[in-house]
Amino acid sequence: MENKDYTVEILEIIRSNTSPGIMRSRLEDYHANDLAEVFPQLKISERRKICRILDLDMLSDIFEHIDEQAAAEYLDEMDIKKAAAILSAMETDAVVDVLQMMPKEKKNLLIELMDDDARKDMAIIASFDEDEIGSRMTTNCIMIRENLTVKQAMSSLVDQAAKNDNISTLFMVTEDNTFYGAMDLKDLIIARRESPLEDLIATSYPYVYGNELIDDCIERLKDYSEDSIPVLDNDNKLLGVITSQSMVDLVDDEMGEDYAKFAGLTAEEDLKEPLKESIKKRLPWLLVLLGLGMIVSSVVGLFEEVVSQLTIIMCFQSLILDMAGNVGTQSLAVTIRVLMDESLTGKQKIELVFKEMKIAFSNGAILGILSFVLIGLYIGLFKGKTFVFAYAVSGCIGISLLLAMVISGAVGTLIPLFFKKIHVDPAVASGPLITTVNDLVAVISYYGLSWIFLINMMHLVG
Amino acid sequence: MENKDYTVEILEIIRSNTSPGIMRSRLEDYHANDLAEVFPQLKISERRKICRILDLDMLSDIFEHIDEQAAAEYLDEMDIKKAAAILSAMETDAVVDVLQMMPKEKKNLLIELMDDDARKDMAIIASFDEDEIGSRMTTNCIMIRENLTVKQAMSSLVDQAAKNDNISTLFMVTEDNTFYGAMDLKDLIIARRESPLEDLIATSYPYVYGNELIDDCIERLKDYSEDSIPVLDNDNKLLGVITSQSMVDLVDDEMGEDYAKFAGLTAEEDLKEPLKESIKKRLPWLLVLLGLGMIVSSVVGLFEEVVSQLTIIMCFQSLILDMAGNVGTQSLAVTIRVLMDESLTGKQKIELVFKEMKIAFSNGAILGILSFVLIGLYIGLFKGKTFVFAYAVSGCIGISLLLAMVISGAVGTLIPLFFKKIHVDPAVASGPLITTVNDLVAVISYYGLSWIFLINMMHLVG
Numbered sequence: 071m072e073n074k075d076y077t078v079e080i081l082e083i084i085r086s087n088t089s090p091g092i093m094r095s096r097l098e099d100y101h102a103n104d105l106a107e108v109f110p111q112l113k114i115s116e117r118r119k120i121c122r123i124l125d126l127d128m129l130s131d132i133f134e135h136i137d138e139q140a141a142a143e144y145l146d147e148m149d150i151k152k153a154a155a156i157l158s159a160m161e162t163d164a165v166v167d168v169l170q171m172m173p174k175e176k177k178n179l180l181i182e183l184m185d186d187d188a189r190k191d192m193a194i195i196a197s198f199d200e201d202e203i204g205s206r207m208t209t210n211c212i213m214i215r216e217n218l219t220v221k222q223a224m225s226s227l228v229d230q231a232a233k234n235d236n237i238s239t240l241f242m243v244t245e246d247n248t249f250y251g252a253m254d255l256k257d258l259i260i261a262r263r264e265s266p267l268e269d270l271i272a273t274s275y276p277y278v279y280g281n282e283l284i285d286d287c288i289e290r291l292k293d294y295s296e297d298s299i300p301v302l303d304n305d306n307k308l309l310g311v312i313t314s315q316s317m318v319d320l321v322d323d324e325m326g327e328d329y330a331k332f333a334g335l336t337a338e339e340d341l342k343e344p345l346k347e348s349i350k351k352r353l354p355w356l357l358v359l360l361g362l363g364m365i366v367s368s369v370v371g372l373f374e375e376v377v378s379q380l381t382i383i384m385c386f387q388s389l390i391l392d393m394a395g396n397v398g399t400q401s402l403a404v405t406i407r408v409l410m411d412e413s414l415t416g417k418q419k420i421e422l423v424f425k426e427m428k429i430a431f432s433n434g435a436i437l438g439i440l441s442f443v444l445i446g447l448y449i450g451l452f453k454g455k456t457f458v459f460a461y462a463v464s465g466c467i468g469i470s471l472l473l474a475m476v477i478s479g480a481v482g483t484l485i486p487l488f489f490k491k492i493h494v495d496p497a498v499a500s501g502p503l504i505t506t507v508n509d510l511v512a513v514i515s516y517y518g519l520s521w522i523f524l525i526n527m528m529h530l531v532g
Numbered sequence: 533m534e535n536k537d538y539t540v541e542i543l544e545i546i547r548s549n550t551s552p553g554i555m556r557s558r559l560e561d562y563h564a565n566d567l568a569e570v571f572p573q574l575k576i577s578e579r580r581k582i583c584r585i586l587d588l589d590m591l592s593d594i595f596e597h598i599d600e601q602a603a604a605e606y607l608d609e610m611d612i613k614k615a616a617a618i619l620s621a622m623e624t625d626a627v628v629d630v631l632q633m634m635p636k637e638k639k640n641l642l643i644e645l646m647d648d649d650a651r652k653d654m655a656i657i658a659s660f661d662e663d664e665i666g667s668r669m670t671t672n673c674i675m676i677r678e679n680l681t682v683k684q685a686m687s688s689l690v691d692q693a694a695k696n697d698n699i700s701t702l703f704m705v706t707e708d709n710t711f712y713g714a715m716d717l718k719d720l721i722i723a724r725r726e727s728p729l730e731d732l733i734a735t736s737y738p739y740v741y742g743n744e745l746i747d748d749c750i751e752r753l754k755d756y757s758e759d760s761i762p763v764l765d766n767d768n769k770l771l772g773v774i775t776s777q778s779m780v781d782l783v784d785d786e787m788g789e790d791y792a793k794f795a796g797l798t799a800e801e802d803l804k805e806p807l808k809e810s811i812k813k814r815l816p817w818l819l820v821l822l823g824l825g826m827i828v829s830s831v832v833g834l835f836e837e838v839v840s841q842l843t844i845i846m847c848f849q850s851l852i853l854d855m856a857g858n859v860g861t862q863s864l865a866v867t868i869r870v871l872m873d874e875s876l877t878g879k880q881k882i883e884l885v886f887k888e889m890k891i892a893f894s895n896g897a898i899l900g901i902l903s904f905v906l907i908g909l910y911i912g913l914f915k916g917k918t919f920v921f922a923y924a925v926s927g928c929i930g931i932s933l934l935l936a937m938v939i940s941g942a943v944g945t946l947i948p949l950f951f952k953k954i955h956v957d958p959a960v961a962s963g964p965l966i967t968t969v970n971d972l973v974a975v976i977s978y979y980g981l982s983w984i985f986l987i988n989m990m991h992l993v994g
Contacts, residue, residue, distance in 0.1 A: 076736055099713070099735045103756045135755070231718040238700040238717075238759070251561070255700075255717075256693040273561045274538055292784070293597070294565045295777040297700070297759065314776035315757040321780055322754070325787035326869065332794065333865030333963065334858055341870050341884070348891045352862050353898065359858050360899050363851035364906065371847040371915070378843040385833040388971055389825035391850055396796055396821050396964040400814050403795030407788065408803050422803065429810045436815065437822050444826065453833070501795065501963050502858040509850055 076104040077111070084108070084116055090123050097124060102131035109136060114147050121148055121156075130159035133168070142171035145180075154183030161208050162191040163316075194309055203287055204280025206320060207301040209310040210234050216242040216250040216271065220261050227258070236313055238297045242271050249300055249308040251275050277302050280309055285495070288320055289411060327497070328406065334359070334502040355502065362506040369510060373517035380530055382453060383520050386445065386467050387513070393437065394474040394512035395505030401426045401482030402504045409486060409496050423483045430479030434472040442468035462528055463520075470519050474512040481508055538566040539573070546570070546578055552585050559586060564593035571598060576609050583610055583618075592621035595630070604633035607642075616645035623670050624653040625778075656771055665749055666742025668782060669763040669772040672696050678704040678712040678733065682723050689720070698775055700759045704733050711762055711770040713737050739764050742771055747957070750782055751873065789959070790868065796821070796964040817964065824968040831972060835979035841993055844915060845982050848907065848929050849975070855899065856936040856974035857967035863888045863944030864966045871948060871958050885945045892941030896934040904930035924990055932981050936974040943970055 083096050097105065097120070109117060109132070121129060133141050133156055145153040145168070157165050157180060165188070169177045181189060191209040198204030212230050214223050223240070231237055240258065242250040251273040261270060277300045278287050291299055291312060298311035312320075323338075330338040334355040339348055370387075377384050405422065408414070414422065446464035450457045482504050486496035524530045545558050559567065559582070571579060571594070583591060595603050595618055607615040607630070619627050619642060627650070631639045643651060653671040660666030674692050676685050685702070693699055702720065704712040713735035723732060739762045740749050753761055753774060760773035774782075785800075792800040796817040801810055832849075839846050867884065870876070876884065908926035912919045944966050948958035986992045 079736070095731070099733075101734065101736070101738045101756060101758075104736070104738065135757075228721055231721050235716075235718065236700075237721075238698075254697075256697065259690055259693045259699075269557070271561075272563065274541070274563070274566070276563045276566065292780060294563060295597075295780070296563075297776070314759070314780060317780045318754060318757065318776060318783055321783050322787070325784070325791065329787065329791055329794065329869065330865060332791065333861050335862055335865060338869065339866050341874060341876075341880070345887065345890060345894075348866075348887070349894050352859075352891065353895050355862075356855070356858060356895055356899060357902075360851075360855065360902065363854050364910075366854075367847050367851045367907075368910070368914075370850060371844075374843050374847060377839070377846055381836050381840040381843075382833075384839055384846045384849075385829050385836060387846075387849065388832060388853055388975070389822075389829045391853075392825050392828075392964075392968055392971065393818070393822065395967070396818060397814075399795050399964060400797055400817075403792060403797060404801050404810075407791065407800065412803060414803075418803070425807065425810070428807060429814065432807075432811050433815050433818055437818060440819075440822065441826075445829075448826075448830070452830075502854070502861060505857070505967070506854055509854065513850070 076100055077108055080105060080108045081111065084112065084120060094123050094125075098128060102128065103135040106132045106135035109144065110140065117144055118148060121152060126155055126159045129156050130161075133157075134160055134164045138164075138167040138171050141168045146172070146176070150179065151183060154180050158185045158188040161210060162188065162195050163206060163208060165192060166195060191310075198280055201283055201285070202281050203278055203284050203291075203312065204301055204309065206284070206316050207280065207310040207312050208236070208316070211236050211298060211300075211311040212240045213243050213247075213308060214240050214253075216244055216267070218267055219263075220258065220265055220267055220270075221263050223258060223267055227255075236298050236311060239311075241300050241308055241311070243308050247307045249277060249302050249306055252300065275300070278312065279304065284320060284324070288317075288324060291317060292321065328410070331495075331497040332403065332406070332501050334500045355500065359502050359506055362503070363509075366506065366509045366513060370513050370517070373513070373521065376517055376521045376525060379525055380463075380520065382449065382455075382463060383466075383517070383524070387516065389441075390467065390470055390474055390516045391509050391512045393471060394478040394508040397430050397433070397475045398478040398482035398504040398508040399501045401430070401479045402486060402499060402501060405483045405486045406496050406499070409490050419487055423480055423487070426479040426483040427476055430475045431472070434475035437475070438468040438472040441471055459530060462524060462530060466520050466523050467516075470512070470516040473519070474508070474515045477511045477515070478504075478508040481511065538562055539570055542567060542570045543573065546574065546582065556585050556587075560590060564590065565597040568594045568597035571606065572602065579606055580610060583614060588617055588621045591618050592623075595619075596622055596626045600626075600629040600633050603630045608634070608638070612641065613645060616642050620647040620650040623672060624650065624657050625668060625670060627654060628657060653772075660742055663745055663747070664743050665740055665746050665753075665774065666763055666771065668746070668778050669742065669774050670698070670778070671772040673698050673760060673762075673773040674702045675705050675709075675770060676702050676715075678706055678729070680729055681725075682720065682727055682729055682732075683725050685720060685729055689717075698760050698773060701773075703762050703770055703773070705770050709769045711739060711764050711768055714762065737762070740774065741766065746782060746786070750779075750786060753779060754783065790872070793957075793959040794865065794868070794963050796962045817962065821964050821968055824965075825971075828968065828971045828975060831975050832979070835975070835983065838979055838983045838987060841987055842925075842982065844911065844917075844925060845928075845979075845986070849978065851903070852929065852932055852936055852978045853971045853974045855933055856940040856970040859892050859895070859937045860940040860944035860966040860970040861963045863892070863941045864948060864961060864963060867945045867948045868958050868961070871952050881949055885942055885949070888941040888945040889938055892937045893934070896937035899937070900930040900934040903933055921992060924986060924992060928982050928985050929978075932974070932978040935981070936970070936977045939973045939977070940966075940970040943973065 080100055083093060195205060212227055212234055214226050218226065227240065238255050240253045240255055242253060244250050251271040252275040253270045257270045276294050278291065280301050280303055298313045300311055301309050303309050326338045336351045336354055339351060442464050445467055446461040449455050449463055450460035485504065486499045489496045489499055542562055545555060657667060674689055674696055676688050680688065689702065700717050702715045702717055704715060706712050713733040714737040715732045719732045738756050740753065742763050742765055760775045762773055763771050765771050788800045798813045798816055801813060904926050907929055908923040911917050911922035911925055947966065948961045951958040951961055
């Protein structure tokens, strides 16, 4: 049971000698995405042929599935009027992306040749910032007046259906286009012709304002799990909808951004990212971390005397620093995800910090005891020290490990909570940042305890 | 322009004294998700009242928006026949989740009381493993015989519409339920009654087999950006569909898992996670990292002699180790995301590794020079050493930093590529793992270079 790859089949059809009519009806059997995947493998003349054969509806679907760079290239190959017609039939947000890839003159010429409706829709979407939800909407939705009968509504739907893909929910507006409510198409389909439309309309349907920030509303929109959520302007007029397909992309983008920030990148990168861009995206965090690293180094410098008296303890510095960083990173990841999904009360926040500390304490106790036993053995057997000396040092390591882990768990939770409080995206508290901050905690715990116990109290030297 | 919170309104309606008929028609104006959010704030008697007033269609929608734990609780409060009726009307995958929260006896009793269709659907979905795409499908879709006329298809649709929510794409099957193709509802709506159905059907429509792994097919499904993708069994019979709402959840889950793994957790956690579960999810990685940390420590131990001769160099160990870890984490995050989205050729993989090394080299050169200048100044001014001594040490730090960063960039790219090659999820190459591996690289570069240049060649002591 292998899933078929349609590419070979589609190529065969395109390269066969059948008549345009037959070829069209054969190609129309495939999904636009599968046809789009064949495009890069075609010669220019073949792509031109397809664009003559298929209708605009199909072509626009195909171009929506081609990435913007390639789409701009392919449109450049063909007659400019044809290109404008294809763009006019595409989803507005996809058109905006493709046009951005073109030289300014070509772009303006194309916009001029596009049809009025498409131009107007583009202007609406372009009026929103990239981080506002309005920039991700489509104007492709069915709008119906609220005071119609079932029969009138049905015929209004039939009129609009040819041009609109998102028909499973119908949106009701008043005369001046104010959002009134929504109705499931299935309810309209099964309704009796004479029953009043009003009964079918949900007037308190969820909606979103176009200028809300994506970050702020995405969790709410996800919860509704609807096919499409209406987008309103500030006068409550219906502008368009956010479809669940856009939601898939939005969730993917948002999580990708958070993922990137977590790893200490300022934004997501892909394979085609130019070298210079990649360097620019990574350098800022590295500079911050270098600065923090220097602070850690100067704190370690304070303990130079301790280390020179008891060199062996420096062997285990990296162990304690890393473990503190790891625990902090775990707590950070959990806290960021929790903050993303829910808004916490003060009490819940305190509980979260204590829970993270409890987890760190439990894991720290297990790892501390393990370290005590194993490192003591290691120092005693391989470093030529007495076992009293070995277990004094490893005891100090075990206790420092526990202490550093508990504090790191708290730090990894408190820092994102603090960022959230001051309205900074908690995702900027990246893993590397937490790791470096917790280095400080670990250095002070470890060398501090070593100085007190091993040097001042036990007078060890070695 | 504040988005309305409907909770207060809904509570008012429920607590008012209006007649059941009016109350129902008022509540039906709200979205199921908004009604669901009110449920925890109600008294048992109020919840019972709502369940008497609203129809099954609405109630099942509401229960789909309540989390499974709470839903099980609320169903327990009411008459068992009512509970079974609500479950029968819910999406099958949601029912499975809710039933899991109930004691075994209650669960079996409810299943017995559910209607036959719902029971059959549950059995189909339960037959798939959790990581197979079939476990996430819904049987709630319109299936139509392929040999009907437009008029017959329309009336078959009207018959099924009442029970099915996902109607924007219709799926065509042959007599024995073999998947034949798909059709947009909008095309059916605008088609002339006498035109043949065949012209409207896309026979090479994308599909997925129920037993494909979610990991393997999610990127492909995302590319189609369809409302629903048909799910087939191994005999090519149509079982159900994956809706784009499920896709939102799937993408969210997949990315969440990767995010968690990246931070060194074995799986995602949420706020309600019991302490014991949290400890279990974090301990495995911490144990692995402790083991690796001990290896790093014993390698550092090899350089104890170097450090005892020149204690000052140990102050900057954490700086070099952290920076190497950070660069490795950045490369890792980029590589994991690239591997998730695309399948790379051998040539592209080599290019990726070189690109990551080039980025690391550029950033490393900048940071190395900065460190050379600043750390030299610091040692000269604050550590009471000559500037020759200071810049010899800081030169060594700068070069080690550059070297460690370039190697770390390569390691952060090669390790996930290697995991992918041996068919292990590259996301297990978590940030903490890469950090610890790169510690080894950094320790050897730094102390190795210090030993060669500073002690063997320049004979520095201090």
